[in-house]
Amino acid sequence: MDTEKNVREEREYFLSVIKTFKSYRDQSIKKIENKEKCVGTLPNEHKKWLSKYYEDLQKLKECVEKNYSFIPLVLQHAYTMFDNVYSNMDIVKFEEEARILSEGLDKVQSVFKQLMRDWSSLGAAERKQCYEPIIQEILASYPEEEYDRGEIQILVPGAGLGRLAFEIASRGFKCQGNEFNLFMLIVSFYVLNLCQKVDEYEIYPWIHQYCNNISVEDQMISARFPDVKPMPSPKSNFSMTAGDFLEVYTTNDEWHCVATCFFIDCAPNVVQFIETIYDILKPGGLWINLGPLLYHYSDVKNEKSIEPSFKVLCDVIKKVGFKMEKCATGVKTKYCQNPYSMLQYEYDSVFFVCRKPDNGLANGHDDMEDH
Numbered sequence: 070m071d072t073e074k075n076v077r078e079e080r081e082y083f084l085s086v087i088k089t090f091k092s093y094r095d096q097s098i099k100k101i102e103n104k105e106k107c108v109g110t111l112p113n114e115h116k117k118w119l120s121k122y123y124e125d126l127q128k129l130k131e132c133v134e135k136n137y138s139f140i141p142l143v144l145q146h147a148y149t150m151f152d153n154v155y156s157n158m159d160i161v162k163f164e165e166e167a168r169i170l171s172e173g174l175d176k177v178q179s180v181f182k183q184l185m186r187d188w189s190s191l192g193a194a195e196r197k198q199c200y201e202p203i204i205q206e207i208l209a210s211y212p213e214e215e216y217d218r219g220e221i222q223i224l225v226p227g228a229g230l231g232r233l234a235f236e237i238a239s240r241g242f243k244c245q246g247n248e249f250n251l252f253m254l255i256v257s258f259y260v261l262n263l264c265q266k267v268d269e270y271e272i273y274p275w276i277h278q279y280c281n282n283i284s285v286e287d288q289m290i291s292a293r294f295p296d297v298k299p300m301p302s303p304k305s306n307f308s309m310t311a312g313d314f315l316e317v318y319t320t321n322d323e324w325h326c327v328a329t330c331f332f333i334d335c336a337p338n339v340v341q342f343i344e345t346i347y348d349i350l351k352p353g354g355l356w357i358n359l360g361p362l363l364y365h366y367s368d369v370k371n372e373k374s375i376e377p378s379f380k381v382l383c384d385v386i387k388k389v390g391f392k393m394e395k396c397a398t399g400v401k402t403k404y405c406q407n408p409y410s411m412l413q414y415e416y417d418s419v420f421f422v423c424r425k426p427d428n429g430l431a432n433g434h435d436d437m438e439d440h
């Protein structure tokens with residue numbers, strides 16, 4: 070009975086995501102039309118002076134249309150991506166009843182920015198800051214002369230659109246990305262499996278950011294993707310799983326390495342993430358992390374969120390049982406940043422490498438040294 074309910078709820082959510090994707094164009098155009106209406110209410114002289122602004126809004130509408138043109142391509146394949154669960158049923162009937170998710174437009178917009186970060190040459194600088202230190206650490210920890218990299222299992226929870234996991238797999242490791250956001254999963258499925266050639270698509274990642282633009286052209290910067298052809302990767306070495314990291318990974322001592330990038334602050338209780346990472350690592354396994362502590366649930370109403378500082382986290386990490394082998398603060402990193410915006414966010418991130426001891430001790434030791 071419960072399973073039936075779960076299946077129904079999952080289907081409803083999946084269809085809501087599809088419907089939200091489909092609503093991107095109308096919702097975005099409506100927002101622009103509201104701005105036009107706003108101009109329409111101004112005194113005639115203001116209207117005259119703002120004629121260029123009005124023209125800019127028309128250009129932004131064209132960009133929305135271009136962004137939207139990618140969505141049907143992606144959705145076409147979404148129904149078959151979960152072992153065809155949604156392709157065999159009379160899905161159209163249910164789709165009509167599905168609701169558009171209230172927070173959904175933000176999520177679609179985030180996917181466009183994440184496409185820039187993960188799969189465009191415009192995102193190369195960010196990837197160098199964020200992914201490269203992790204990749205270099207993995208390469209140094211598992212030198213080719215000593216390890217058969219194809220046997221080293223690496224997990225990337227919170228994989229976004231999958232680029233970090235893809236890069237790790239491309240270097241010969243067995244790598245799995247995990248992601249629970251269906252918006253990301255649907256788009257990464259398309260990019261990773263169906264993009265045919267380099268720079269095939271053009272999107273406008275920042276058209277929805279109306280503030281801090283010197284000119285509309287800066288708002289309308291486009292990104293082409295994919296900057297590499299993802300398909301020829303050694304497929305057997307690369308996979309993505311869908312679902313909550315805490316629920317999907319329950320087998321102890323399974324992974325040689327867990328790599329997290331801009332992820333650990335995505336939990337209401339970061340300690341639970343740390344414990345799970347510890348448990349699923351093999352004895353002697355490595356946890357490599359890079360990112361800030363922008364606790365995602367911090368301001369979410371009715372959410373039991375904790376926001377320990379990095380100092381407190383370091384203590385927790387040791388209490389859980391890890392040995393911290395490397396730690397650097399002040400690592401300059403950006404996240405989906407428009408390089409031309411007047412507002413530039415840059416994180417002084419932390420980068421650390423922790424090892425689960427090889428002695429098979431369980432976690433939660435009270436006799437751990439306190440620093």
Ligand SMILES: C[S@@+](CC[C@H](N)C(=O)[O-])C[C@H]1O[C@@H](n2cnc3c(N)ncnc32)[C@H](O)[C@@H]1O
Pocket residue numbers: 186199226227228229230233247248249250253312313314315330331332335336
């Ligand atoms: C800030 S993004 C970082 C994405 C990518 N690692 C990067 O650096 O660009 C965090 C990602 O983790 C995902 N995420 C958050 N909590 C998760 C969980 N419990 N299980 C799986 N994925 C999760 C989010 O959906 C989001 O895509």
